[in-house]
Amino acid sequence: MEQDRLDFNALILAGGRSSRLGGVPKQGLVFQGDTLLQRSLAAASGANRTVVVGPDLGALPAGVLSCREQPVFAGPAAAVAAGLEALAQAGSEETYTLVLACDMPRVAAAVEALTAELAGNPRADAIIACAEDGRAQHLAGFYRTAGLKCAARELASRGALDNGSMRALLASLDVQLVTVPAGSTADVDTWDDAAALGVEAGSRDEGQDRRGSS
Numbered sequence: 537m538e539q540d541r542l543d544f545n546a547l548i549l550a551g552g553r554s555s556r557l558g559g560v561p562k563q564g565l566v567f568q569g570d571t572l573l574q575r576s577l578a579a580a581s582g583a584n585r586t587v588v589v590g591p592d593l594g595a596l597p598a599g600v601l602s603c604r605e606q607p608v609f610a611g612p613a614a615a616v617a618a619g620l621e622a623l624a625q626a627g628s629e630e631t632y633t634l635v636l637a638c639d640m641p642r643v644a645a646a647v648e649a650l651t652a653e654l655a656g657n658p659r660a661d662a663i664i665a666c667a668e669d670g671r672a673q674h675l676a677g678f679y680r681t682a683g684l685k686c687a688a689r690e691l692a693s694r695g696a697l698d699n700g701s702m703r704a705l706l707a708s709l710d711v712q713l714v715t716v717p718a719g720s721t722a723d724v725d726t727w728d729d730a731a732a733l734g735v736e737a738g739s740r741d742e743g744q745d746r747r748g749s750s
Contacts, residue, residue: 542655544632546580547619548573549675550590552639553609556726563590564738565724567641571738572724576636579644582651585628589615590638601626612637612675613700617688620681633684637675639723641733646676646720653714654678662706665721666713673721674702683709 550563550573563573570578573588577597580586587601596602603622605614616635623629632654636643646665654663662684664677687705691697696704724730730737 542582542632542651543630544583544634544678545623545628545630545681546583546586546634546636547616547623548576548580548586548588548590548636548638549612549615549619550576550588550593550638551604551608551615557724557730560737561591562639562724563593565639565730565735566738567733567735572641572735573638575641576638576643579647580634580636583634584630585623585626587619587622587626588638589619589622607698610698611700612702613688613691613705614697616684616702616705617692617697620685620688629681631681632678633681634678635675635684637723639725640673640676640721641724641735642717642720642722643676644720646673646716649716649720650676650678650714653712657712660712661710663712663714665716667721668715668718672711672713673723674706676716676721677711679706679709 554560554562563571565572567575587603589603589605601622603618605618650663650665654660662677662679665673687708691700691705722733724735
């Protein structure tokens with residue numbers, strides 16, 4: 537189908553502090569037998585090239601790049617910039633970049649909706665997910681790569697890239713919201729979120745102990 541032929545790269549953010557999870561890395565949490573990182577990679581499987589921005593996670597699928605924002609924990613804007621640079625250094629520059637946080641276990645349904653919308657509107661600057669309650673999810677969206685790189689350079693020129701928010705990064709872009717299936721952008725910030733979504737700790741020791749104490 538035409539929408540399956542969209543040329544895009546994917547950038548998955550997997551390097552946050554997980555402070556409200558007691559430091560347990562979100563990417564290693566498990567939903568229906570797969571880690572949240574595995575589910576994000578599956579949601580982005582249509583990408584020509586994928587980069588994971590985060591700590592060393594061990595073996596990644598063949599062809600998947602990895603990098604880390606510098607300094608570490610410098611925030612999502614810095615992580616996006618690092619991922620874009622890693623893709624460029626790998627010689628992969630597609631028209632669009634799919635940006636995903638790794639903490640949304642059902643995000644594949646949102647990506648399907650966004651892909652269909654982008655196929656019908658190939659000149660869009662940015663198409664991002666909007667939950668059923670009207671809340672925009674900037675970390676589930678397709679962005680025109682040139683515009684995203686320009687925005688990152690502009691923030692960096694003002695010394696505002698480190699610890700910069702996605703809202704600041706996207707301020708110059710014409711963002712279009714797309715309502716996606718209910719629950720597809722629900723994310724895991726706390727152990728209560730995890731319990732509500734059926735997400736479990738990836739190990740029996742440290743993660744389980746922290747669940748009740750955060």
